[in-house]
Each structure stands twice: as C-alpha cells, then as structure tokens.
Amino acid sequence: MAKPVIITCAITGSLHVPSMSPYLPITPDQIAEESIAAAEAGAAILHLHARDPNDGRPSADPDVFRQFLPRIKQATDAVVNITTGGSPGMTIDERLAAPEAMSPEMTSLNMGTINVGLFPAADRIKEFKHDWERPFLEGTRHGMFRNTFGDIEAILNRLGKGHGARFEFECYDVGHLYNLAWFLDEKLYEPPLFIQFCVGILGGIGPEVDHLLHMIRTAQRLFGDDFEWSVLAAGRHQMPMATHNILLGGNARVGLEDSLMISRGTLAKSNAQQVAKLARIIVELGHDVATPSEARERLALKGADRTNF
Template sequence: MSRPVIISCAVTGSGDTTKLSPYVPVTPKQIADDALAAHEAGAAVVHLHVRHPDTGAPSRDITLYREVVERIRDTGSSVVINLTTGIGARFSPDDEDPNRNAVPGMALPYDRMNHVLELKPDICSLDVATMNFGKHAFVNTPDHIEQIATAVRAAGVKPELEVFDLGHLALARHLHGKGLFEAPPFFQLCLGVPWGAPATVESMQAMKYMLPPGANWSAFGVGSQQFPMAALAVILGGQVRVGLEDNLYMAKGVLAEGNAPLVERAARIVRELGASVATPAEARKILGLAP
C-alpha cells in the first residue's frame, strides 16, 4: 500500500500579500470558503490566520477567528483545523529608543492563544523561533513557548512546532525532553524564509536528522521553492504544506487563483511519487489527534 501523505494548506498568512495578489482571502467568509475549496482539492489540514476585513492587515480579533471556524464547522466538513498563534511576536526597535517597538506587534502569550483556548481547533501552530524575519525580529522566548504549549495541551489542542533553523530544533528537542509536548510531536520545517534555513536539499535533510525519534514532520518552501520542497518532503518521508501564505504563484508571473490550484498540484506531486493523498481521518490517525 502507498504511504498516505498529509497536505496542509496555509490559506492566507499575515504577510503583506494582499497588495500582490487579488486571490489572497481577507474576509472571514473568503478565508473559510477558500479553506473548504483547498480541502476539496486534497488538503487534509487547513492552517488559518485572520485579517482585518477592511485593510487586509493581520489581526488577532477573536470574533474573526470565531466566524471563520464556525463557517467551516457548520458545513460538516471533516477537515483538520489548524489556527496560528504566531501573531504578536514581531519586534522592530525604535530608532530613538531601542527598548520600544517602533510598530505595535508584540503581545503576551495569552493574547496570542486566547482564540485557540476558546475555539479548540485540532492543531495550533507554535513558533519555536527567535530570528531575523525579513526586516524585523521574530521573538519567541522559551518561557513564552512553554506557557503557550502548556495551555494548549490542557485544552486538548496539538501544537505544530514551527522551526526555521537548526537552533530552533535544538530548543524544541530540549522542551520535548522535558515532557512539554504530547507524543508524537509534530514539526513543521519552514524553509526559505528570510533569514532562516534556505530551501535546499541539504537544509531539509539536516533538519530531518535532528528530529526526535518518532516525531511527525512536514515541510514547506516559500515562493518558487514551494513545489520542489513539497516533492522533497514526500521523498524523505514527511508531510507537505502549500498555500498562499507561502507562495502566490503557479509559475513565474502566473498567479494562483486561490489555494485550491496549489493544493491540486501538490496532490499530483504526491501521487506521481507513489504516495497517496491523506484524508482527514488518515491525518488524524497519523498525528495522534482525536477522531
């Protein structure tokens, strides 16, 4: 039998991509509809951010999260829901006072996860990373990581451990060794994000070899490396992630008209490499989630 491979779709993200593509969903209805279309195309998991409906800016507004999740659940869809906790970790030192954030972007752990504690998705992302992230710093201290991990575990939500470099994996292994994450842990190897690990064969192999025994893992590459990294993840035994959060294009100069075309191509890659596209039920079994 062929190995079932989980396709996760990162539906909208928090980047300034709405100015680059008219297909990035913004409103709760658009996000929910595009998530369901991605599921129909083969995604067993949908990874969700929300945006301010009028501006497209990233948001932590729990009413927006509630509407997106309820719209998906009200359809009876079995898709695995994965909510972000990443918003609230950006720091850009003010030129006059480096102790002050020039652009509001930092939040306490509870404010980054209150929507998860209320809505209880199957999965939530948990960034195990402090790094330069584009032009700003992305700050996740060990104490904050532990606070979020402890709270979401008590709520019955599985963290997807987002790692962008080898040092992040070393910290995640340390926290896993302390019993912070319920087995089997689930890692997302994030490749090609400035300024983390590059989207290369060598990076993915190095990160894979640092995973704790028995861990589940997925990987993605940004931009033009989305599909090469998807193929490599399948070859190396992992799961895959695609979506408009990470890449806006089907080919150079050709915008993806929503998430479904990206998922359809990923599904084709999975099948052409001799694997099968995992159903939500298979994804739940692989990841150790409740049926």
C-alpha cells in the first residue's frame, strides 16, 4: 500500500515580489496566519522565509522570524522548515542566522550553484509597488544563486551536526543528486533523505515528466530505497507535476513561493487554497494525506520540543 503523501507548503519565499500578487504574505502576521491555515488544510511541513514587513523584500533577520515562528508552533503541529537559501545575494552567514538561532527540525539545503532567471517577470509587471523590485528581478540576468561545496558543507556541519536538523535537499538538476551522493560518501549526513526535485525554474531542469522520471531513477541508483522524494514545480506546472509525482509514489510541495496561481489565469488567494486543492487530488487518486507525526517519523526529525522557538 502506498504511503500517505507528505504535503509541503512554501508560504512566501524570496523570489516573487509583492507587485506580482496582492495575496503574497509579507508581514509576520500574514506569514503566521497563512502558515496556520495551510497546516489546517493538510500541509505537514511548512517551508518558511521572512520578509521586511515594510516593503516585502527578503529578510534574513532572526528577529523577524521570531515574530511568526512561535505563533505557528503554538497553533499547529506542522513541521517548521526554515530556509537556508535565503535570497540571491545574501552571504552564507546571513542565510544561516535565523536557522542557527531557531534550531528547527528541518531546513532547506540547495545542492548546487545555479542561475535563477527572474528577469523575464520584470516586463510583465505593469506597476511596481516598491523601488527595490525591478532591480531585484533584473539583477538575476547577471547574478547567480551561490551554493558551493564549501557552502553546503558549512550548512551540513553547522545545522546538521550542530543542531540536529534534517534537510530538504533541493535539487534543481541531475548533477545536484551526484553532489548529494558525494556528501553521503564523505559521511557528512546519514539517511533517510528527503529530496525535493525542483523543476521549471529558469536556470534549472525543465518541468517535464521525462526529466522527473530521470531524476527519480538516478536517485534510486545512487541511494537505493532509503529516500523520500517530493516535487516542486514552478508556476503553472505546480499542480500537474505534483499529480504526476504522486502517481509515481512521491510527495509534493505547493505554496505561493513556487506559484502564485490556483488555476490558469487565476491568482491563488491563499496558500491554504493550494494545499486544499492538492489534498483533494491526493484523496481522489486513492491516497491519504500524511500527518505531521507521520512526516516526522519517516524523515527522522528530532521533534518540535527540541527547537528554540
């Protein structure tokens, strides 16, 4: 019998800008409310970034995280997964400031340096709310999202060994799986693994079922059966790729970090709306939605009682 499907919800992220949607959570109150509602809709894991509450730009400030993390923990049993990616341009120390202060059960970990091309979106926005948004998007034409071997090793040591955190390994291309295998060979991490196949980002692997199958089969060759996998598909590919992955035996991630839409041409009004739609698809396909307790057991997490928030 297939295992219950773990739903991850990525609440706000750092790549979309406020001018793209009036529903993107910005303030700590909005992030807390959206997270709690997503958990109630069926999300077992909440993937969280922070934003400057004044203008919505990405923030690495632990004090901003402190304004919403305790509220989420008090109101839900969901697993809190804090970003270590932060935002393009942040230093590794900036990216790790909040997770090191909060000591969460889980964090994200990007498995390689990539180009993240957000610049095409700049021409589709008719009016910007804030001065920082267009330069931020246009800057990705010449910038990169840095995740060197040294960066990855630092995160594994500082958060994995230092805090007992487990990781959502974000893999944007097939080579990232081989990077992960190298770190396992070096004994810097032990299974079980939770691998997030990230598809549809300009600069990474495309959102096609053939690519997803190739990444799954490659992971099986490298890691055997001792891994859980999920899919993160950008934009309009979110629900179709999630559905394909569920049919293949995997898990899925939704949320306004990854897509601002609920259907073709229609903005999602909340993260919970996306989670509820995915949960409905899971049930209609004959599967169950995993609880936070089931996710914790399968991913070997340390428990919410051992966090610092």
